[in-house]
Amino acid sequence: MKKDLISIDDLRLEQILNYLDLAARVAAIPDAEKFRFLPGRILATLFFEPSTRTRLSFESAMTRLGGRVIGFSEAAGSSTAKGESFSDTIRTVEQYADIIAVRHPKEGTARRAAEISRLPILNAGDGANQHPTQTLLDLYTIRKFFGQVDGLRIALVGDLKYSRTIHSLCRALLMFDGVAMTLVSPESLKLPGYLLKAAKGTTATFRETSSLEEAIRETDLVYMTRIQKERFPDVVEYEKVKDAYVLEAGMLAGVPARFKVLHPLPRVNEISPDVDATPHAGYFEQARNGVIMREALILDLLDARPARSTP
Amino acid sequence: MTPQSQILLIPKIECGYVIDHIPAGLGIQVMALIGCHPELEAAVVTLGLNYKSTRMGRKDMIKLQTKSLPPRLLQMLALVSPGVTIKRIANYEVVEKVVIQVPELFDNLARCINPNCITNVEPHIGTRFKRLESGSRHFKCAHCERVCTLDELAGHLKA
Ligand SMILES: [Zn+2]
Numbered sequence: 001m002k003k004d005l006i007s008i009d010d011l012r013l014e015q016i017l018n019y020l021d022l023a024a025r026v027a028a029i030p031d032a033e034k035f036r037f038l039p040g041r042i043l044a045t046l047f048f049e050p051s052t053r054t055r056l057s058f059e060s061a062m063t064r065l066g067g068r069v070i071g072f073s074e075a076a077g078s079s080t081a082k083g084e085s086f087s088d089t090i091r092t093v094e095q096y097a098d099i100i101a102v103r104h105p106k107e108g109t110a111r112r113a114a115e116i117s118r119l120p121i122l123n124a125g126d127g128a129n130q131h132p133t134q135t136l137l138d139l140y141t142i143r144k145f146f147g148q149v150d151g152l153r154i155a156l157v158g159d160l161k162y163s164r165t166i167h168s169l170c171r172a173l174l175m176f177d178g179v180a181m182t183l184v185s186p187e188s189l190k191l192p193g194y195l196l197k198a199a200k201g202t203t204a205t206f207r208e209t210s211s212l213e214e215a216i217r218e219t220d221l222v223y224m225t226r227i228q229k230e231r232f233p234d235v236v237e238y239e240k241v242k243d244a245y246v247l248e249a250g251m252l253a254g255v256p257a258r259f260k261v262l263h264p265l266p267r268v269n270e271i272s273p274d275v276d277a278t279p280h281a282g283y284f285e286q287a288r289n290g291v292i293m294r295e296a297l298i299l300d301l302l303d304a305r306p307a308r309s310t311p
Numbered sequence: 312m313t314p315q316s317q318i319l320l321i322p323k324i325e326c327g328y329v330i331d332h333i334p335a336g337l338g339i340q341v342m343a344l345i346g347c348h349p350e351l352e353a354a355v356v357t358l359g360l361n362y363k364s365t366r367m368g369r370k371d372m373i374k375l376q377t378k379s380l381p382p383r384l385l386q387m388l389a390l391v392s393p394g395v396t397i398k399r400i401a402n403y404e405v406v407e408k409v410v411i412q413v414p415e416l417f418d419n420l421a422r423c424i425n426p427n428c429i430t431n432v433e434p435h436i437g438t439r440f441k442r443l444e445s446g447s448r449h450f451k452c453a454h455c456e457r458v459c460t461l462d463e464l465a466g467h468l469k470a
Contacts, residue, residue, distance in 0.1 A: 108429040108454025
């Protein structure tokens with residue numbers, strides 16, 4: 001049966017750990033050898049809405065593995081703009097490729113693609129719903145920095161109400177053992193209640209604080225997010241909270257050496273550029289890990305995993 | 312209302328089905344569902360409203376003189392009014408009795424409550440709503456993963 005990656009909710013902890021292990025194996029393969037894995041294979045990147053970073057990351061991953069990439073980066077100019085249905089686009093493009101990464105502003109599109117296509121489908125973001133490759137690369141990054149995810153103290157900062165990245169990461173962290181989450185957000189952008197409820201019966205804990213400084217002192221890593229202007233119907237409301245939490249290098253004085261700052265990027269003002277030069281900035285390595293995780297996922301979905309003996 | 316007048320209003324049927332224990336007020340809606348099924352076009356249907364019920368206070372009841380009930384109608388009943396009793400009648404006697412339960416899956420019976428769900432953008436796509444857990448009245452869209460209640464789904468019944 002073909003494999004897809006549509007939603008973190010489809011994965012059990014064991015499968016997540018397998019992906020993290022696979023990514024670690026892929027990371028150990030020199031780039032000069034990686035290109036031998038998928039010669040002649042084609043990844044179609046169907047981006048019905050622009051997301052340059054995610055698209056380039058997928059394309060870099062496939063190219064490094066020796067495969068090729070076709071696709072489009074926005075709906076305008078594509079056949080969708082001429083009125084073609086999403087389902088028809090998938091049925092057509094699957095004739096051109098071996099695997100598809102799809103991003104779409106509507107929710108449920110990746111699942112729809114998976115149910116009608118014989119090709120493996122990677123969800124690169126379906127509206128406000130899921131972006132599972134981001135979550136997996138976040139977990140991989142966390143485990144790489146700290147050696148494990150269990151028992152870590154993690155601060156989630158910024159837009160906790162609308163951030164798909166945060167919701168998905170939070171759900172995944174609930175599967176691990178004893179993760180202590182500190183929630184830092186403006187009053188109007190708090191984590192939805194259903195996620196707090198989902199923690200019942202797990203070993204995870206939540207606490208809230210409005211102080212970023214306090215969160216930094218009492219956690220192992222902070223995961224920063226951008227507060228998105230388009231989330232606010234009223235620009236005045238946005239102006240009130242947009243710079244609510246800005247991380248500056250000075251705030252990191254005295255943190256343990258292993259303390260890390262992560263961010264899905266792109267950032268706007270929420271991490272001051274002076275943080276970049278500190279040993280705590282983890283976000284650019286996180287972006288690199290995104291390519292590695294996507295290499296691992298493409299290999300897995302195409303049934304081309306490297307042998308376990310690979311160093 | 313005396314027992315005698317009840318009999319006059321909704322007589323016993325020789326063979327067919329009784330949909331009993333419909334919450335009072337929902338009988339009209341269930342009639343509309345029956346009307347959506349061309350298989351039941353020839354069936355004689357009688358509707359009784361607002362009966363006294365020891366269990367429910369008041370209830371509605373529908374009798375259909377037909378050989379069989381379409382499975383899709385039963386699924387719709389499970390969505391709109393779980394808990395109703397279906398009695399099969401032969402020779403004026405109840406020969407079978409089933410209480411309609413909330414199922415684990417609704418297959419293409421309702422539209423998604425999320426306007427941004429692909430199944431609403433392309434309405435020909437078949438919807439699926441899976442029960443969150445056994446006993447729950449919450450369902451999750453298999454496509455957009457939005458969680459909604461049974462009542463919300465019942466309000467979005469597909470024609
Ligand atoms: Zn939906």
